[in-house]
Amino acid sequence: MKKTRICELLGIKYPIIQGGMSLIASAELAAAVSNAGGLGIISPNGSEPDWGKVAENLRSQIRKGKSLTDKPFGVNFPIHVLGQDRSLLDIAIEEGVPVVTTGAGSPALHTSYLQEHGVRVLHLVASVKHAKGAEKSGVDAVIAEGYESGGINGPDELTTFVLVPQVVDAVSIPVIAAGGICDARGLVAALALGAEGVQMGTVFITTNECIADQDYKDAIVAANDTATIITGRGSLPIRGLKSELITQGQRTAEADIAPRQMICGAVAGMINEIVSAGDVVRNIVQGYDRIVAGL
Amino acid sequence: MKKTRICELLGIKYPIIQGGMSLIASAELAAAVSNAGGLGIISPNGSEPDWGKVAENLRSQIRKGKSLTDKPFGVNFPIHVLGQDRSLLDIAIEEGVPVVTTGAGSPALHTSYLQEHGVRVLHLVASVKHAKGAEKSGVDAVIAEGYESGGINGPDELTTFVLVPQVVDAVSIPVIAAGGICDARGLVAALALGAEGVQMGTVFITTNECIADQDYKDAIVAANDTATIITGRGSLPIRGLKSELITQGQRTAEADIAPRQMICGAVAGMINEIVSAGDVVRNIVQGYDRIVAGL
Secondary structure, X not given: OOOOHHHHHHOOOOOEEEOOOOOOOOHHHHHHHHHOOOEEEEOOOOOOOOHHHXXXXXXXXXXXXXXXXXXXXXXXXXXXXXXXXXXXXXXXXXXXXXXXXXXXXXXXXXXXXXXXXXXXXXXEEOOHHHHHHHHHOOOOEEEEEOOOOOEEOOOOOOOHHHHHHHHHHHOOOOXXXXXXXXXXXXXXXXXXXXXXXXXEOHHHHOEOOOOOOHHHHHHHHHXXXXXXXXXXXXXXXXXXXXXXXXXXXXXXXXXXOOOOOOEOOHHHHHOOOOEOHHHHHHHHHHHHHHHHHOO | OOOOHHHHHHOOOOOEEEOOOOOOXXXXXXXXXXXXXXXXXXXOOOOOOOHHHHHXXXXXXXXXXXXXXXXXXXXXXXXXXXXXXXXXXXXXXXXXXXXXXXXXXXXXXXXXXXXXXXXXXXXXXXOHHHHHHHHHOOOOEEXXXXXXXXXXXOOOOOOHHHHHHHHHHHOOOOEEEEOOOOOHHHHHHHHHOOOOEEEEOHXXXXXXXXXXXXXXXXXXXXXXXXXXXEEOOOOOOEEEEOOHHHHHHHHHHOOOOOOOOOEOOHHHHHOOOOEOHHHHHHHHHHHHHHHHHOO
């Protein structure tokens, strides 16, 4: 498979990144992805109200990750959760985490601080304007995340197919494509659009190593092409699996519905089995050459 | 460039189809695309209330097309406009049009009739269910049109990136990708996702040969990445350029706003000049090999 600037930047074999996912992106998953040649990402448990416990848990997850792989892995920090507080960032720095992904807030806030401590910073964007802003803030790369992605979604609804090439044209730092990608076809398509890597979330939920509930994994495996929906449009748009509750709510008060749902991306209908996280990476690597040869 | 089943099926050099566009897809545009090796499509003027005039205009457009190219071109028929009436189809048949694209209605209604008269039928779909239904009705190929596309949009909001591979997996007839595509990157990405051709609309509006108003063309050239919006969500979703009127209406009564807007796809931000329709095709052909070589 092609070596991109993302491989060099992050010291990884394949330009495949596992997305940070609140509550379920633990050390076991991150290490499995990194061991297979991609970049695993640990998410701190940011929904825990006790900040001391969040910090303790993050340090223990990073240490567990280091015990499970000697390859690089990263930590994801939603900036709105941190605010000005750098105590969690300091844990990542102290533990020698080489890569941090950020999003949901200004990249101007912590990028230089992390980089001064030797950490590479990848920032999530959903429009050309934010991509340019992130580049100006000095981030090492942007993750251009399309409308297809699970969880919190941007207001502009730019899909991967139109977002990625426009971000690629607007910045000179490497661009990682996210949203709607789960297999070798998606990786080749993303690189054709000008991306130098992919970030995938949903396909890693349905792996043996992911600590998500079995019901959650089974629901994604059972999902068809039209199984996901955006709720909270106009306030905090979130993509997840439809439920009877949500579809009823959608009809009556789309903007106000509480996002009690199984978060996942529009790619859910393409995921049909639970495998190991390493196999997700290996299947993509194996499929890549065959797809490129067919073009 | 790769020859796909679509090239064979339609007798064209490159698997590039110009989408039917009500009021603006005239003979000059269709002939220019076909002369460059793609497949041009004429749209009958279905918004004209006098059916006799629609028929007369269609016949004269087809004849003009034949005077401008000796290559194949097609006609687009939205099925909801025709209903059971086959008089327009009969004109296409009498004039020897080799390809018809259909959409917005059941493919069971006219597919066999057209095929019995030697016409190839390509049907527009926006979900796996409709793709399977179209294949069962015997269409020669499906056009899988993503959420990115301009004009009338499906209710399921499946984007090109997730729709195309799922349709490819679900049917054995060839799949043409539409929505979000305007250049060589998009064509290579679509083929990587399993499509065997692309249909593009918006990029052909901004061509010298298109009869669209200059204001309309200029607005697309000026558009940035976030310039388009879906209106009429929940009733008849339509994608077009945002206007002050629309964005205000969007805030107060999204589902009820009248779709008085300049129709175009989410790809508008990627279109930065007015060129000839032949150059659109030639630029894609020239870019193709370079992009594949870089993978």
